[in-house]
Amino acid sequence: MCGIIGCAARRDVADLILGGLRQLEYRGYDSAGLAVIRDGALLVVRREGRIDNLAGQVKVSGVDGHTGIGHTRWATHGAPSEKNAHPHADGSGNLAVVHNGIIENFREVLHTAEGEGPRVPLETDSEVFAHLVQEHLKATLLDAVRTFRSANYAGPTRSASSPHDHPRLLVGARRDSPLVVGRGKGEKFLASDASAVLEYTSDVVYLDDGEIAELRPDGVRIVDLHGKNVRRDSRRVEWVARPSGPRAAFSTSC
Numbered sequence: 001m002c003g004i005i006g007c008a009a010r011r012d013v014a015d016l017i018l019g020g021l022r023q024l025e026y027r028g029y030d031s032a033g034l035a036v037i038r039d040g041a042l043l044v045v046r047r048e049g050r051i052d053n054l055a056g057q058v059k060v061s062g063v064d065g066h067t068g069i070g071h072t073r074w075a076t077h078g079a080p081s082e083k084n085a086h087p088h089a090d091g092s093g094n095l096a097v098v099h100n101g102i103i104e105n106f107r108e109v110l111h112t113a114e115g116e117g118p119r120v121p122l123e124t125d126s127e128v129f130a131h132l133v134q135e136h137l138k139a140t141l142l143d144a145v146r147t148f149r150s151a152n153y154a155g156p157t158r159s160a161s162s163p164h165d166h167p168r169l170l171v172g173a174r175r176d177s178p179l180v181v182g183r184g185k186g187e188k189f190l191a192s193d194a195s196a197v198l199e200y201t202s203d204v205v206y207l208d209d210g211e212i213a214e215l216r217p218d219g220v221r222i223v224d225l226h227g228k229n230v231r232r233d234s235r236r237v238e239w240v241a242r243p244s245g246p247r248a249a250f251s252t253s254c
């Protein structure tokens with residue numbers, strides 16, 4: 001179980017992502033990371049340990065941008081290390097992916113995929129997303145994610161990805177585990193749990209299984225696995241998220 005959040009906005013999003021990750025830290029805390037797009041470049045920061053470690057490095061590096069994704073990990077495949085922390089970028093650094101869940105047959109999926117695939121062996125199941133979505137990226141990111149999502153891989157999963165050549169675009173896909181869209185004014189969010197976005201908006205949409213959402217600062221498009229547009233009303237969530245500042249360590253299990 002991990003926590004994911006993404007944001008496409010008209011303002012810098014690193015602090016929004018870190019705030020959302022603090023709300024999700026109960027879901028996993030062996031490593032954390034974020035990726036943003038700045039001036040056409042994809043910038044990724046990852047750290048072992050808790051969100052405070054990541055936040056410190058983000059502050060030192062000054063990494064920020066208007067579109068980004070973040071992740072707090074509880075490793076299932078591959079050691080809990082900085083290298084295996086999410087987001088995972090594809091080989092060309094064109095897009096980054098965060099993933100919550102398990103792809104049991106990731107080696108088989110990679111082996112049977114068309115194209116060259118990554119040149120380095122993968123240690124974690126989630127990396128397969130970044131490499132294969134990039135291979136399908138001939139039309140739109142949404143179609144590439146849909147093609148990959150329709151492939152026959154096993155295990156519950158949800159993911160969000162962001163490509164540097166569409167610097168305001170974020171795509172999320174749901175399979176079994178919940179995925180929520182937050183609709184703020186001039187900023188849209190994706191998260192594994194509504195608590196991660198409630199500091200920023202109370203207007204949320206819960207995706208159904210198999211749905212894929214394409215987010216830009218001013219709009220959300222939701223499609224099913226066949227690419228057909230889905231119309232979905234949002235709900236107003238009345239409960240309030242706890243403040244997301246740095247907090248003392250706590251322990252739990254997930």
Ligand code: GLU
Pocket residue numbers: 001002028073074075076077078084099100101102103124125126
């Ligand atoms: N399977 C992924 C990994 O080990 C995601 C972990 C999870 O969602 O618990 O990185």
